[in-house]
Every structure is written in C-alpha cells, then in structure tokens.
Amino acid sequence: MFDNIKEKVYEANIQLYKQGLVPLTWGNVSARVEDYIIIKPSGVEYEKMSPQDMVVLDLAGKVIDGKLKPSSDTKTHLEIYHSCSQIYSVCHTHSKYATSYAQAGIPIKAMGTTHADYFFGDIPCTRALTYDEVESDYELNTGKVIAETFKDKDWLQIPAVLVKQHGPFTWGGSADKGGLDAVENAVVLEEIAQINYQTMLINPAAVLLPDYVLNKHYYRKHGAGAYYGQKK
Amino acid sequence: MFDNIKEKVYEANIQLYKQGLVPLTWGNVSARVEDYIIIKPSGVEYEKMSPQDMVVLDLAGKVIDGKLKPSSDTKTHLEIYHSCSQIYSVCHTHSKYATSYAQAGIPIKAMGTTHADYFFGDIPCTRALTYDEVESDYELNTGKVIAETFKDKDWLQIPAVLVKQHGPFTWGGSADKGGLDAVENAVVLEEIAQINYQTMLINPAAVLLPDYVLNKHYYRKHGAGAYYGQKK
Amino acid sequence: MFDNIKEKVYEANIQLYKQGLVPLTWGNVSARVEDYIIIKPSGVEYEKMSPQDMVVLDLAGKVIDGKLKPSSDTKTHLEIYHSCSQIYSVCHTHSKYATSYAQAGIPIKAMGTTHADYFFGDIPCTRALTYDEVESDYELNTGKVIAETFKDKDWLQIPAVLVKQHGPFTWGGSADKGGLDAVENAVVLEEIAQINYQTMLINPAAVLLPDYVLNKHYYRKHGAGAYYGQKK
Amino acid sequence: MFDNIKEKVYEANIQLYKQGLVPLTWGNVSARVEDYIIIKPSGVEYEKMSPQDMVVLDLAGKVIDGKLKPSSDTKTHLEIYHSCSQIYSVCHTHSKYATSYAQAGIPIKAMGTTHADYFFGDIPCTRALTYDEVESDYELNTGKVIAETFKDKDWLQIPAVLVKQHGPFTWGGSADKGGLDAVENAVVLEEIAQINYQTMLINPAAVLLPDYVLNKHYYRKHGAGAYYGQKK
Structure with a gap:
C-alpha cells in the first residue's frame, strides 16, 4: 500500500540524519496522501530502517498498514494535519540551534533575507503545556498548542514553530514530495536559527528586516x- | 576469551571517534561481563586498533587476557562498576561542550525534553579532587569522587557525570550492548551540553523544565x- | 558556446556546496568572458545540475545561450561587472558567519593576518536599500548599493562586501578561473568572519591590525x- | 634526497587539511633531519601536491633539493629550530579558535586536564612585532619574537605559541615522525582553544587548573x- 510514497517518506526521514539535523534515531517525518498519513516507525535506527518499515495510518490515527509502531509523536502530526487541510507533510527534529531557541522560549525573528526567502514573518514559540495537558494526552495536546499558536497565522506562509522547551516542528504544502519539503523547511529553520544567534551576539541592537524587504524576498x-x- | 564482546567493545570505542566525540587516541569505553571488564588499550590509535587489542581484567583490576596495557583510566571505570552493580558499560570522553561545562564547574541543568528523554534530572559536576587524592591514587579517587556525587542519586536514571576540570563519564545498564549504550549517552550528553550552552547565551533567564514534563518525557x-x- | 567555461563555472558553483558555504540550491557564481557572463541557473539542485545548464548572457542581461532561467541575482552580478571592468567573477552565498555580520549591519574589521592575506582593509557593509529601491528593481539596486559602497574603494584589493540584512558577495579578477577565485574569496571571508566573531567574544577590546602588518601581509x-x- | 622523510612531511602537511585545521593552501609543516629541514612548498594546493614537491634546505636557509620555492614562513621555522636544538618539527596553521585567541592577544590558560595532557602550563601569546621588525625581515623576526616569548620557558613542555594577531605555531621533539607530532599538538591546541572559549562563556569566573592536577596529568x-x- 502506497509503496511509492513509503519510499519517499523513508528518504525524507533519512535526510534528517544526512543533513545533520538529528543524531541516533531522533526526529520523524510524515506525509499525507488522501486521508492517510505515512510516518516513520518509533525508535528505529536510521541505518536499519527500510521503506517497508514506514507505517500507514488513517487520519483518526488507526494503523492501516505496517508491522511496526508509528512514531511516538504521531498524534502531534495528526493534529497539525487536522488543523490545516493544505498541509501534506510534517517534520519534527531536535536540531541544535532551533531547539536552543525553543528552550530559551524566544521566537526566531525575521532579521534577514535568508529568513524571508522561506518564512513570511517570525517563527513563533508556543506557550508551555500545562500539567493537565501533559498528563492527559501529551502528544495530542502538543499539536493543540501548536494550533493555538497559529490560530491567527497562515500555516503555509510560516511553515515552522518552536514548541517551548521541546523543539521545532515544520511542515509543507506539496502533495507530491513525500515530506521532503517539510525537511527542507527544517534545514532552513536551523540555518536561520544559527545565523540569528550569531547576529544577536555580534550586535544585540541589530534591527528587524523591514516589511518591504520581507515582502520582496518572500514573494520572489x-x-x-x-x-x-x-517554470514548473 | 570473550571474542564476541571484544568485537562489540572495539566497535563502541570506534564510535567515539566516528561520532566526533574525540580526536586522536582520546576516550575509552569498557563493558562488564560477569565479573570481568573489557576495555580499550591505553593510547592506541583508532585506525590501528583491532578487536583483539581489547584488554580483559577482573573486577579487582588484574589483567586476565590481552597483550596491551589497559586504558590509564581503568581504575575509574572499575570504581564505577563497584559502586553500582547494575552498570554494564562505562564511557569517558573529552567531548567539547560537556568538557566545557566540566571546566566551568557547572552542572548541565534539565532545560528541555531532549535532556529529559535520556536523563532524569540535572547532570551533576563533581567537586575538585584534593591534593592528596590526586597524589595517592588519582584514577581510583576520580571514581570515588564520582561515587560521592551519586551517593543520593540513581545511577541508571542519570547515567552521566562531569568530573570537575576534567570531562564527562557516562554509563549504561545493558548487559548485551558491549558499551554502545554508554556511548549513546555520551552522544546525547554532548548534544544537550551544546543546546544548553546556546540556550544560556540566547536567554540567560531561561527557566528549567517543569518536573511534570521531565517525568513525562523520561517515562515515555x-x-x-x-x-x-x-516492543522488545 | 563557451563549453569550457561552462564546465569551470559549473565546478565553481559546485564548490559552494562542497565547501559548506550553502545548503540546498542557495548561492550562485558567475564568470565573465569577453562581453558575456556565464551564470548558474535559478533554483536548480546542485546534485541535478550539469555544466550544460549554465546560462550565457550578454552584459545587457539578454540570454544568449541556455534553456534555463539564469539566477534571480543575475542583475546584481551584472551591475558589479559594469562597475569595475577588472572583475571577471562574482559569487554570492548566505554563508553563516558572513551573513550574521550582514544581519548585524557591522563591517568585518581587519584584526589579523588571515584577513590581511586576502583583503586590504575592512570588509564594508552596505546601507539598507530603501522602499523604492526594493520595489522598483531590487536586484539591480542591490548591485547599485554595492557600487555606492565601493565608490572610494579598490574593488580588487577588497574583493568582498556585506549587503545589509542579506549576505555576502565576493568577486575576483582572474579571467581564466571560471569563478573559482571569487569562491576562494567567499571561503576566506567566512573563515575571517568566524574568527572575528570569536575574537570579539574572547576580548571585546581586541585592537585592529596595525597598518604596517596589513601592508606586509597583503603585499606578500x-x-x-x-x-x-x-612563480607563474 | 631524504625521500622517506619527504613522504612523511608530505603526509603531515596533508593532515592539516584532513583534520580541518586549514582550508585552501594554508598552513605548513616542516621536519628536521640532521642539519637539514624538509618543508612544504609555498602556496601549492593540497590536492595537487606530491611528496617530491617537499623542499630541502640547510639550517642556514639555502635550498639543497627541490624545484619549488619553500613556504613563505620558512625563516620562522628555521629560527625556531635554531632556538631549541631539541625541536624536530614545526607546524603553522590559522586554525579558527587558536587564531581567535591570537587575534584577541590573550594566552590560552590551563583550565582542564585536556590541556594538561599535552601542555605543561599556559600557551603564551607573543607581543606584537614593531614596525621595524615587520619591515626589515618579517618572517625571521616572527621567529625571534617567539624565541623571546620562550626565553624562560621549556619549549618541549609547552610546544605551542600564539603569534599576536597572526596565529599559532606548534612544534615537537620526535626525530622520527616527520612532523606528525607538531600536527598532533596543533590539533590539541585547537581543541583546548575551543573548550576554553566555551568555558569562559559559560562561566567567566571559572578557575585555573590547580598545579597538582597539571603536574599529575602532564607527567602521566x-x-x-x-x-x-x-611501552615503546
């Protein structure tokens, strides 16, 4: 079932490791096809994983195909797909600079054109989850707090979020890339996180990118x- | 003797170098089997080392098998095994961020879920060794000061320590991994050390992870x- | 047309990626031959790009040869070639340390001999473009603001600039290297940007390189x- | 002439690049054999260099064998050999953290056992060269200012120096390693420079390593x- 997509989702997950975004078995990528999602299995080493290990679930979270347990973050992915029907891929990493901003509880401000080429505004940081939210259904509520953060934002124009004291989630709107667009956004997010970090240490008074440059680069x-x- | 385990311990030592935790001949990993430990020889280049170079000692520190001298840190490893019978592997590196915290004499606080996934609380930093402790039996006393630091802690729930002005030791409780679990803990320790360092520079007022998130992620x-x- | 140069320009672009100056499809290199420039196509993945994908334009910006659209930064390259007839290559990256200085809006001062070996003075940072400059002809005006910054400078003695809140452009004066000298300057620019960043954090009062050492190293x-x- | 040593010196120079200490053609390593030195040629790309390109000079600096010009830093190497007859190899890099300390004009203090394993005390930073020293015989005077810095120090116990606003030189006392021991010292110098940098940012009040630990680790x-x- 969905063998072609499994291959792509597998490749997108492998890219997390190859691009240096995660060590060990960390991170996960999923892609949506019709009313299903294909996601990495939980805690499997990248070197031992194969395309056939990808798990297929329906949008209610029921496993439809696959022998392995899906990623422990599956409910967060599903909640993101439920929140915005235009999203076709989701990616979660603990990449080091983006995670540092998440731990610091500080958004990644738009300070340069590198940011504006991919994200039409600041990358927000969620509020912390409450005790009840963590205890009752942690992964689902992680998705809900992301959705709460985006209730007045355009998901596809700012395809990334920092979950406070946790790390980044990114997503994408391409139905045919098997998750690679979400991974690309994760790569860029880490890049701009590092550049902003260094900018701030060079000049704590550095100013934000003017809106007219943000507009120009984003819409370019x-x-x-x-x-x-x-041309496509 | 223990050829199978020697192979694993060899591989675990090689991973130190491959994962970028150490340059040159630095670092060492050991594993315990019954009442023996298998450890890297002292000062041998990773590229010239073979599984048969691993040294077998009994828990009293007597070499049982092997032509080479064991790691100069062997007594520290042995003291850790003596202090907690559930430990089956020990790893020592001078990885750059963890060593920086050791030199700074500052524990690595639990500030995010990356930390909580592996360590159930702060990574402590030992006190400095005294003149007498250094002069009398340095490596043994390094082990003793680690044990002193853990006298009220659960070794397996926080499988890492910073030895002040020296560097990190990590360990693991798996009897069948030949040291790879201690190496994995060393990889994660370095990762969280770097993330905490950056967090602190982004926001010196960043807060600790709430206990309920620490609990959730650790017990997940x-x-x-x-x-x-x-499932295993 | 210019097959030999296309091969070189292709190789120079590939070096951007191999040297770690850019991820994904970022960055671009061009070379001038007689009254033509050869430049990377826009937004093509490095791994899928071939020498025949390079685009040839005349100095007025008209595509003379090639099936693909040239880099979206082509007008900036052209404006640099128009501003200094001795320039034979141009390179643009978002390398992380140089871009951080660009975002900070701060020049890279000459603080050591590493800098003086390649750049005869500080690497300047342009002013920000105005709203009108961004709206009317953004890439052309980016070239013009670079030219404005160099109106009293020697382009070949300081072959690099930081475009404010954007990133670095570098160039070179060798007619036969197909852009590799501009790439070499981009590599060195990133190196000195990182070293200056660390210098400043170690000692905010660190002094500039004396002119007599700058002279000596540059003219060596x-x-x-x-x-x-x-000898050549 | 000295074909065997040329091979080793070539390999030592290649290691500069492989270990990430230098980009491009930067850096140079020499080794002494009897009353000769073998050194890297000036400005040759690592990938195009062969063992036969190494240049042999006598200790007065006269080229005895080789078609290429020796490193432009040759006189600095020679002055170091003249200053301490026990030195058999010299290495110069612009490695990023050590060079940052050189630019900052600040010695690398002994703050941990990683330092003490290789260097018996702080790595000193020279004074700046005067105008006359730079103008008259720059590379020779660079050697002389290094010698001045070591007039009360033991060259072999502290085999490294930072030349102010320039970068590090390291050396070694092994007659049979063809320069590899000086390269090893350059690798460790860069490692401790980075660790000290991070230590200082984590805790500006971090204390120096006690002498009794410095002694213990160095003499271990x-x-x-x-x-x-x-055993050898």
Missing part, C-alpha cells in the same frame, strides 16, 4: 508573482 | 509504562 | 613584490 | 614516570 519565491527558480 | 522512554520505540 | 601575496606561492 | 603522559600508552 512564492505565489503568482514568483520569479525564483524554473 | 524508560520503565514499565514506556511507549517509545518498538 | 599581491602585486609586483609578492613572494608567496610559486 | 610525559617523562620517566609516564604510564599512559604502551
């Missing part, structure tokens, strides 16, 4: 007037 | 109620 | 009296 | 009572 790559890249 | 992966990973 | 490698390297 | 690896490593 996105939307009807985009002129970056080749 | 450890103990009877764990649901991370696949 | 450049100009008629150079004695570094082999 | 050096001198008649050493017990680290295998």
Whole structure:
C-alpha cells in the first residue's frame, strides 16, 4: 500500500540524519496522501530502517498498514494535519540551534533575507503545556498548542514553530514530495536559527528586516508573482 | 576469551571517534561481563586498533587476557562498576561542550525534553579532587569522587557525570550492548551540553523544565509504562 | 558556446556546496568572458545540475545561450561587472558567519593576518536599500548599493562586501578561473568572519591590525613584490 | 634526497587539511633531519601536491633539493629550530579558535586536564612585532619574537605559541615522525582553544587548573614516570 510514497517518506526521514539535523534515531517525518498519513516507525535506527518499515495510518490515527509502531509523536502530526487541510507533510527534529531557541522560549525573528526567502514573518514559540495537558494526552495536546499558536497565522506562509522547551516542528504544502519539503523547511529553520544567534551576539541592537524587504524576498519565491527558480 | 564482546567493545570505542566525540587516541569505553571488564588499550590509535587489542581484567583490576596495557583510566571505570552493580558499560570522553561545562564547574541543568528523554534530572559536576587524592591514587579517587556525587542519586536514571576540570563519564545498564549504550549517552550528553550552552547565551533567564514534563518525557522512554520505540 | 567555461563555472558553483558555504540550491557564481557572463541557473539542485545548464548572457542581461532561467541575482552580478571592468567573477552565498555580520549591519574589521592575506582593509557593509529601491528593481539596486559602497574603494584589493540584512558577495579578477577565485574569496571571508566573531567574544577590546602588518601581509601575496606561492 | 622523510612531511602537511585545521593552501609543516629541514612548498594546493614537491634546505636557509620555492614562513621555522636544538618539527596553521585567541592577544590558560595532557602550563601569546621588525625581515623576526616569548620557558613542555594577531605555531621533539607530532599538538591546541572559549562563556569566573592536577596529568603522559600508552 502506497509503496511509492513509503519510499519517499523513508528518504525524507533519512535526510534528517544526512543533513545533520538529528543524531541516533531522533526526529520523524510524515506525509499525507488522501486521508492517510505515512510516518516513520518509533525508535528505529536510521541505518536499519527500510521503506517497508514506514507505517500507514488513517487520519483518526488507526494503523492501516505496517508491522511496526508509528512514531511516538504521531498524534502531534495528526493534529497539525487536522488543523490545516493544505498541509501534506510534517517534520519534527531536535536540531541544535532551533531547539536552543525553543528552550530559551524566544521566537526566531525575521532579521534577514535568508529568513524571508522561506518564512513570511517570525517563527513563533508556543506557550508551555500545562500539567493537565501533559498528563492527559501529551502528544495530542502538543499539536493543540501548536494550533493555538497559529490560530491567527497562515500555516503555509510560516511553515515552522518552536514548541517551548521541546523543539521545532515544520511542515509543507506539496502533495507530491513525500515530506521532503517539510525537511527542507527544517534545514532552513536551523540555518536561520544559527545565523540569528550569531547576529544577536555580534550586535544585540541589530534591527528587524523591514516589511518591504520581507515582502520582496518572500514573494520572489512564492505565489503568482514568483520569479525564483524554473517554470514548473 | 570473550571474542564476541571484544568485537562489540572495539566497535563502541570506534564510535567515539566516528561520532566526533574525540580526536586522536582520546576516550575509552569498557563493558562488564560477569565479573570481568573489557576495555580499550591505553593510547592506541583508532585506525590501528583491532578487536583483539581489547584488554580483559577482573573486577579487582588484574589483567586476565590481552597483550596491551589497559586504558590509564581503568581504575575509574572499575570504581564505577563497584559502586553500582547494575552498570554494564562505562564511557569517558573529552567531548567539547560537556568538557566545557566540566571546566566551568557547572552542572548541565534539565532545560528541555531532549535532556529529559535520556536523563532524569540535572547532570551533576563533581567537586575538585584534593591534593592528596590526586597524589595517592588519582584514577581510583576520580571514581570515588564520582561515587560521592551519586551517593543520593540513581545511577541508571542519570547515567552521566562531569568530573570537575576534567570531562564527562557516562554509563549504561545493558548487559548485551558491549558499551554502545554508554556511548549513546555520551552522544546525547554532548548534544544537550551544546543546546544548553546556546540556550544560556540566547536567554540567560531561561527557566528549567517543569518536573511534570521531565517525568513525562523520561517515562515515555524508560520503565514499565514506556511507549517509545518498538516492543522488545 | 563557451563549453569550457561552462564546465569551470559549473565546478565553481559546485564548490559552494562542497565547501559548506550553502545548503540546498542557495548561492550562485558567475564568470565573465569577453562581453558575456556565464551564470548558474535559478533554483536548480546542485546534485541535478550539469555544466550544460549554465546560462550565457550578454552584459545587457539578454540570454544568449541556455534553456534555463539564469539566477534571480543575475542583475546584481551584472551591475558589479559594469562597475569595475577588472572583475571577471562574482559569487554570492548566505554563508553563516558572513551573513550574521550582514544581519548585524557591522563591517568585518581587519584584526589579523588571515584577513590581511586576502583583503586590504575592512570588509564594508552596505546601507539598507530603501522602499523604492526594493520595489522598483531590487536586484539591480542591490548591485547599485554595492557600487555606492565601493565608490572610494579598490574593488580588487577588497574583493568582498556585506549587503545589509542579506549576505555576502565576493568577486575576483582572474579571467581564466571560471569563478573559482571569487569562491576562494567567499571561503576566506567566512573563515575571517568566524574568527572575528570569536575574537570579539574572547576580548571585546581586541585592537585592529596595525597598518604596517596589513601592508606586509597583503603585499606578500599581491602585486609586483609578492613572494608567496610559486612563480607563474 | 631524504625521500622517506619527504613522504612523511608530505603526509603531515596533508593532515592539516584532513583534520580541518586549514582550508585552501594554508598552513605548513616542516621536519628536521640532521642539519637539514624538509618543508612544504609555498602556496601549492593540497590536492595537487606530491611528496617530491617537499623542499630541502640547510639550517642556514639555502635550498639543497627541490624545484619549488619553500613556504613563505620558512625563516620562522628555521629560527625556531635554531632556538631549541631539541625541536624536530614545526607546524603553522590559522586554525579558527587558536587564531581567535591570537587575534584577541590573550594566552590560552590551563583550565582542564585536556590541556594538561599535552601542555605543561599556559600557551603564551607573543607581543606584537614593531614596525621595524615587520619591515626589515618579517618572517625571521616572527621567529625571534617567539624565541623571546620562550626565553624562560621549556619549549618541549609547552610546544605551542600564539603569534599576536597572526596565529599559532606548534612544534615537537620526535626525530622520527616527520612532523606528525607538531600536527598532533596543533590539533590539541585547537581543541583546548575551543573548550576554553566555551568555558569562559559559560562561566567567566571559572578557575585555573590547580598545579597538582597539571603536574599529575602532564607527567602521566610525559617523562620517566609516564604510564599512559604502551611501552615503546
């Protein structure tokens, strides 16, 4: 079932490790196909994992295909898919600079064009989960606190969030990339997190990117007037 | 003797170098089997080392098998095994961020879920050894000061320590991994050391992880109620 | 057309990725031959790119040869070539330390001989572009603000600039290297950016390199009296 | 002439690049044999260099064998050999953390056992060269200012120096390693520079290593009572 997509989702998960975003078995990527999601199994070493180990679930979270348990973060992924029907991939890492901002509880401000090329505004940081939220259904509530953070934001224009004291989640809107667009956003998020960190240490008074540059760079790559890249 | 375990301990030592935790000949991993330990020889280059170079000692420190001298840190390893009978592997590195905390004399506080997934509380830093402790039996006393630091702690729930102005030791409780679990803990320790360092520079007022999140993440992966990973 | 140069420009672009200056499809290198420039196509993955994908334009910006769209930064490259006829290559990256200085809006001061070996003075940072400059012809005006920054400087003696809140551009004066000299300057720029960053954190009162050492090191490698390297 | 040593010196120079201490053609290693030194040629790319490119000079600096010009830093190497007859190898890099301390004009203090394993005390930073010293015979005077810094120090117990606003030189006393011991010291110097940098940012009040630990660790690896490593 969905063998072609399993292959892609497998490859997207492998990229987490190859791009240096995670060590060991950390991180997970999922992709949505129709009313199903395909996700990495929980706690399997990247070197021992194969495409057939990917797990297929319906959007209610029921395993439809696969011998292994899905990622322990599956409910968070599902809640993100439920919150925005245009999302087709979700990625979670503990990449070091983005996670540092999450631990610091501080958003990643738009301070340069590297940021503006991918994210149309600051990367927000969620509030902390309450005791009850952690105790009752932790992974689901992690998804809900992300959704709460995005209730007045456009998910696809800012495809990343920092979960406070935890780490980043990113997502993407391409139905045919098997999760690779969410991974690409995770790569860029880590890049801009490191650059902002260094910017702040060089000049604590460094100013934000003006809106007109944010607009220019974002729309150079996105939307009807985009002129970056080749015609599809 | 113990050829199978020598192979594993060899591989665990090689991982120190491959994972970037140490340059040159630095670092050492041992594993316990029954009443013996198998440990890396002292000062042998990783590229020239073979599984048969691993040294077997009894728990009193007598070499039982092997042509080479064991690691100069052997007595520290032995003292850790003596202090907690559930420990089956010990690893010592000078990984850069963990060693920086050791030199700073400051524990690595639990500030995020990355930490909580592996360590149930702060990673403590020992006191400095006294002149007499250094002069009389340095490596043994390094083990004793680690044991002193853990006299009211659970070794297996916090499988790492910073020896002041020296560097980290980690350990593990798996009898069948030939030291790889201690190495995994060393990888994660370095990861959280770097993340905490960056967190502190981003926001010196960043707060500790609430106990209920520490509990949730730790017990998601450890103990009877764990649901991370696949069934064994 | 210019197949030999396309091969070189391709290789120079590939070096951006291999040297760790950029992830994904970021960055671009061009080279000038007679009254033409050869430049990377826009938004093509490094692993899928071939020498034949390089795009040839005349100096007015008209595509002369190539099936793909040229880099979206092409007008900035052209404006640099127009501003200094001795320039034969241009390179743009978002390398992490140089971009951090660009975001901080702070020049990279000459603080050591590593800097003086390649750059005869501080690496300047441009002013920010105005709203009108961004809206009217962004990439062209990026070139113009670079030219404005160099109106009293020698382009070839300081072959690098930081575009404020954007990132670095570098260039070179060798007609036969197909862009590799601009890439080499980008590698060194990133190196000195990181070293200056660390210098500043170690000692905020660290002093600038005296002019007589700047002179010595720069002219050891450049100009008629150079004695570094082999005779050409 | 000295083909065997040329091979070793070549390999030692290649290690500079492989260990990440230098990019491009930077850095140089020499070794002494009897009254000759073998050194890297000036400005040759590592990938194009071969053992036969190594240059042989007598201790007065006259080229005895080799078609290429020796490293532009040759006179500095020679002055170090002249200053201490027990030195058999010299290495110069612009490694990033050590160079940052050189630019900051601040010695690398002994703050941990990683330092004490290789260096019996602080790594000193030279004074700046005067205008006359730079103008008259720069590379020779760089050697002389290093010698001045070591006039009351033991070269072999502290085999490294920071040349102010320039970078590190290291050396070694092994007649048979073809420069590899000086490279090893350069690797360790960079390691302790980074660890000290991070220590200082974690805790600006971190204290120096007590002398009795410095003694213990240094003499565990050096001198008649050493017990680290295998018997020679």
